[in-house]
Amino acid sequence: MSMEIMETMEGKIPRLPDLFVWTAEGVKIRSAVCRDCNTYFFPEYHAQHRPGCPRQNVERVLLNNRGRLASYTIQHYMCPPPFKTTGDITPYGIGLVEFPEGICIAGLIMESDLESLKIGLPMETIDYTLYQDEAGNDVVTWAFRVIK
Numbered sequence: 647m648s649m650e651i652m653e654t655m656e657g658k659i660p661r662l663p664d665l666f667v668w669t670a671e672g673v674k675i676r677s678a679v680c681r682d683c684n685t686y687f688f689p690e691y692h693a694q695h696r697p698g699c700p701r702q703n704v705e706r707v708l709l710n711n712r713g714r715l716a717s718y719t720i721q722h723y724m725c726p727p728p729f730k731t732t733g734d735i736t737p738y739g740i741g742l743v744e745f746p747e748g749i750c751i752a753g754l755i756m757e758s759d760l761e762s763l764k765i766g767l768p769m770e771t772i773d774y775t776l777y778q779d780e781a782g783n784d785v786v787t788w789a790f791r792v793i794k
């Protein structure tokens with residue numbers, strides 16, 4: 647990986663490890679691709695090859711920072727634990743973003759105007775602060791927002 651990719655960001659701690667990184671081009675989801683069957687995986691260690699694949703050529707990759715909204719729903723109730731946020735974020739969107747690589751990833755949609763959401767909108771991956779830990783760090787997850 648190049649120097650501009652950061653596994654950590656000062657003052658921010660991923661809620662779950664090894665799922666995304668910060669780069670000069672924004673937050674990028676960590677994935678892996680099998681060059682034999684051209685299947686992308688997420689998380690990168692969750693390998694689901696196509697039947698008959700020799701499973702030999704798996705490579706870690708970062709997904710594009712941008713994709714398109716493939717599907718979404720608007721939630722009017724909080725996610726159950728272990729999901730944790732400071733305060734009530736309802737209503738909020740959960741979307742499936744399709745990346746240029748062809749894989750779809752689900753995540754929170756950070757958009758104040760949920761009524762404006764439409765399938766096909768250009769989206770970008772961001773980080774989102776769920777809560778602060780006792781040391782004052784932001785505990786973050788990946789999320790998506792509409793590119794305006």
Ligand SMILES: [Zn+2]
Pocket residue numbers: 680681682683684685695696699700701702
């Ligand atoms: Zn494969």
